[in-house]
Amino acid sequence: MSPSSASFRLGAYYAALFVAVGIHLPFWPLWLQDRGLSASDIGWVAAAGYLTRILASPVIGHLADHGGERRRLMIRLAMSAGLVWLLFPLADGFWPVLALSVIATFPFAGLLPLGDTLAMAVVGRHGLDYGRARLWGSLAFIAAATLLGKALGSWPITALPWLMSAALLLTTASCLGLPDLKVPRHEGRPPSLRPVLLNRLFLLFVGSAALNQMAHTVYYAFASIHWKAAGLSDMTIGLLWSEGVVAEIVLFAVSNRVVARFGPAALLVLAAVGGVARWLVLGSTVSLPLVALAQLLHAATFGCAHLGAIHFISRAVPQGLSARTQGIFAAIAVGLAPGLITPFSGRLYEILGGGSFLAMAGLSALSAVLAWLLMRRWKPAEQIVT
Numbered sequence: 399m400s401p402s403s404a405s406f407r408l409g410a411y412y413a414a415l416f417v418a419v420g421i422h423l424p425f426w427p428l429w430l431q432d433r434g435l436s437a438s439d440i441g442w443v444a445a446a447g448y449l450t451r452i453l454a455s456p457v458i459g460h461l462a463d464h465g466g467e468r469r470r471l472m473i474r475l476a477m478s479a480g481l482v483w484l485l486f487p488l489a490d491g492f493w494p495v496l497a498l499s500v501i502a503t504f505p506f507a508g509l510l511p512l513g514d515t516l517a518m519a520v521v522g523r524h525g526l527d528y529g530r531a532r533l534w535g536s537l538a539f540i541a542a543a544t545l546l547g548k549a550l551g552s553w554p555i556t557a558l559p560w561l562m563s564a565a566l567l568l569t570t571a572s573c574l575g576l577p578d579l580k581v582p583r584h585e586g587r588p589p590s591l592r593p594v595l596l597n598r599l600f601l602l603f604v605g606s607a608a609l610n611q612m613a614h615t616v617y618y619a620f621a622s623i624h625w626k627a628a629g630l631s632d633m634t635i636g637l638l639w640s641e642g643v644v645a646e647i648v649l650f651a652v653s654n655r656v657v658a659r660f661g662p663a664a665l666l667v668l669a670a671v672g673g674v675a676r677w678l679v680l681g682s683t684v685s686l687p688l689v690a691l692a693q694l695l696h697a698a699t700f701g702c703a704h705l706g707a708i709h710f711i712s713r714a715v716p717q718g719l720s721a722r723t724q725g726i727f728a729a730i731a732v733g734l735a736p737g738l739i740t741p742f743s744g745r746l747y748e749i750l751g752g753g754s755f756l757a758m759a760g761l762s763a764l765s766a767v768l769a770w771l772l773m774r775r776w777k778p779a780e781q782i783v784t
Contacts (some may be wrong), residue, residue, distance in 0.1 A: 400532065400679050401423040401525065401526060402501025404520050404524050404577050405524075405526050405530070405531055406482070406528065406575060406578070407572075407575045408520060408526075408531040408532075408573060408577075408703050409530075409531050409568070410572045411513060411516075411534055411572045411573060411575075411576055412513075412531060412535030413535055413536050413537065413538040413572070414536075414538070414540045414565070414568045414571070414572040415476075415509065415510065415513065415535060415569045415572070416522070416534075416536065416538040416539040416542070417538045417539075417541070417565040417568065417569075418506075418542075418544045418562055418565035418566050418662065419535075419539055419542075419544070420538060420539035420540070420542025420543040420639075420640075421465055421542050421543075421546055421558065421561050421562055421565055421604045422562060423543075423618060423639065424543050424546075424547070424548060424549075424622050424635060424636055424639040425543075425550070425558055425622065425636075426553065426558065427440055427444075427619055427620065427623050428555055428623070428632075428665075429555050429559075429627070430443060430495065430557070430704055430743060431623060431773075432488075432555045432556070433491075433495060434488070434491075434710070435492060435495065436744045436748075437491050437620070437744050437745075437747050437748045438606075438741070438742060438744045438745055438748060438760060439744075440619060440620075440623075441562055441619060441740050441741045441742075441743055441744020441747070442492075442496065442740075442741050442744065443492075443495060443496055443499050444567075444618065444740045444744075445616070445617045445736075445737045445740035445741045445744075446496055446503070446737070447500075447503045447507075447737075448548070448732070448733050448735075448737030448738075448740060449734065449737035450499075450500050450503040450504055450507055450731060450736075451503070451507040451728055451729050451732055451733025451734075452729045452730075452733040452734045452737070453504070453729070453731075454504045454505070454507035454508050454729075455507055455508055455511055455724075455725040455726070455727075455728035455729040455732070455733060455768075456510030456722065456725040456726050456729050457508070457725075458471070458475070458511075458512060458725060459508070459511065459512070459721040459722040459723075459724060459726065459728075460608070460721075460722055460725070461640040461724020462721040462722075462725075463514070464513055466761060468512060468515065468516040468519075468576075468578075468579060469516070469573060469576045469577070469578050469579075469589070469689050470506075470578075470719075470754075471512065472509060472512055472513060472576065472737075473518070473570055473573045473574060474505075475493070475506070475508055475509045475510055475512070476505070476567075476569040476570040476573050477567070477570045478505040479502055479506040479566045480562075480564075480565075480566030480567040480570060482498065482501050482502040482505075482627070483502055483560075483561070483562045483563035484560075484561050484563050485498055485564060486502075486559035486562075487559050487560070489557065490766055492520070493568065496578055497627045504540050506566075507733070508725065508728075509569075510728075511721075511724040511725055511727070511728040512674045512721065512724075512725075513576075514708055514724060514739070515720050515724050516576065516577070516579060517532070518708060518720070519579050519641065519717065519720075520579055520710045521644060522712075523579070525652060527654045528653060528654075528708065528755075528770075529649070529651065529652070529653020529654065529705065530650065530651060530653070531648050531702040532653075533646075533647045533650035533651055534642045535670070536644075536646050536647040536650060539639075539640070539643045539645060539731060540640040540643050540644060540720075542565070543636045543637075543640045543643075543758075544633075544636050544640045544704075545636075546561070546636060547631075547632045547634075547635055547636020547637065548632075548633050548636065550632040551631075551632060551633065553690055556692060561738070562589070570757040571583040572690050576730050589607055590727065591719060591722055591723065591767075593783040594719060594723055594726075594782065594783050595726065596620070597669045597733040597782045597783060598775075599714070599772060599775060599776045599782050600714070600782055601708055602768050602769075602771055602772040602776075603663075603666070603707075603714075603751070603772055604727060604730050604731055605765075605767075605768045606666050606727045606765045606768035606769040607666065607703065607706075607707055607727070607731040608638035608730055608731040608734075608766075609670070609734035609735070609761050609762070609764050609765035609768065610669055610699065610703050610731075610761075610762065610765045611731050611732055611735055611736045612671060612735050612736050612739045612758075612761050613673050613677060613699075613758040613759070613765065614673075614699065614700075614736070614758070614763045615736045615739055615740045615743040615758070616677075616679075616743045616747060616754045616755055616757075616758050617680070617755070617758070619740060619744065619747075620743070620747045621638075622635050622638075622742075623681070624751065624752050625638065625684065625689075627751075628684040629708070630684075630686070634686070638690065640690060640695065641690060641693045641694070641696075642693040642695075642697075642700075643696065644700065645693075645695075645697035645701070646696055646697050646700060646701040648697065648699045649701040649702070649705070650705075652695045652703055654744070656682050656743055657705055657709050658706065661773070661778040662707070662709040662710040662778060663702070663706065663710070663769060663772045663773035663776055663778070664706075664773050665702040665705050665706030665709075666702070666703060666706040666707070666710075666765075666769035666772065666773075667766055667769040667770055667773055668702045669698050669699055669700075669701075669702040669703035669706065669769070670703075670762050670763070670765035670766035670767070671698070671762075671766050671771050672695045672697075672698025672699045672702065672762075673695075673698070673699045673758070673759070673765065674762045674763050674764030674766065675692070675695055675763075676693075676695040676696075676698075676762075677715075677755045677756065677758040677759035677762060678755075678756065678759045679692035680692055680699045680752065680755040681752055681753055681754070681755030681756035681758070681759065682712075684752065685749055703717035706734040706769075707727065707731075711723055711724055711727065713778060713779065713780075713781070714776070714780070714781055714782045715781065715782065715783070716781065716783065718774070719783075724758075729748035732778065
């Protein structure tokens with residue numbers, strides 16, 4: 399397979415997957431609210447999605463490393479998630495919605511980190527720019543969020559589960575075209591992850607990334623609800639979400655140069671510092687010009703954090719441990735940490751409204767401290783275990 403073909407196929411995968419993300423992140427809380435769930439209920443549903451990753455990501459990472467498979471497993475995961483979403487229109491009330499959220503999240507939780515490990519392997523083999531493949535996902539997110547925001551002016555929010563299912567089945571089709579790149583199969587017991595998990599540099603990395611993810615919980619669960627209560631239209635809300643991703647795309651378009659200039663650890667510092675500024679603005683005002691300006695910092699809070707994490711694992715961890723390490727990282731930083739705090743974020747939003755963003759700025763500040771310590775102690779070309 400030529401480098402251009404590999405890049406195109408990775409881009410198609412990210413585009414299909416992030417159509418689903420662009421439908422889900424901005425508008426899922428509005429669907430939950432339409433089903434009669436309170437802010438606390440929505441917080442628990444969001445938390446369940448995060449906490450499901452604690453089990454799903456390591457299990458799927460273990461299957462991938464043990465069997466050496468990437469593409470075939472991703473096809474099964476995407477198809478399973480798409481079929482489960484067809485059941486959401488039948489769910490009525492908090493408990494059925496919560497149960498289905500857990501079931502739907504399990505295959506989806508492993509799909510993105512597994513796709514990232516495959517993408518980084520393909521990038522390394524063909525000398526590609528990861529960011530330029532990944533930016534197609536960001537473009538797809540913008541298109542999905544913007545178009546759905548406009549469509550919801552005439553469509554009912556009840557259409558959302560059907561759209562999610564269609565997007566995930568499209569993702570299944572895109573996985574069929576991915577490079578069938580395998581890593582050596584582990585016969586018998588795979589190498590232990592213990593040296594990685596107990597390494598002080600890895601703990602600093604995970605701690606900083608986890609705090610950064612925790613700082614996003616109010617945003618992901620309640621930004622759309624908060625802006626709608628302030629009188630913004632669905633179209634404007636979709637554009638605000640999309641605007642942040644535009645900034646992310648610009649970053650991804652030059653990601654090789656950015657990573658080479660700053661290094662993974664410094665990118666984590668930039669992500670955290672950007673979070674402090676972003677959440678202070680969102681917690682202080684609903685003025686559209688200021689909110690729009692703060693949304694540009696998504697390039698830092700998400701884009702820099704994502705590039706920093708992907709490149710840290712790629713450089714610091716041997717390839718044979720990469721899928722499991724990515725899975726453990728996702729379980730802790732993207733699952734456990736935000737999952738534990740999201741119910742409290744829901745309660746905090748009920749009490750403080752937009753002021754709850756200010757607490758998130760404090761979490762970003764703590765993330766910056768840990769990322770700075772990592773930057774001081776780790777050399778970017780150094781593997782933390784051999």
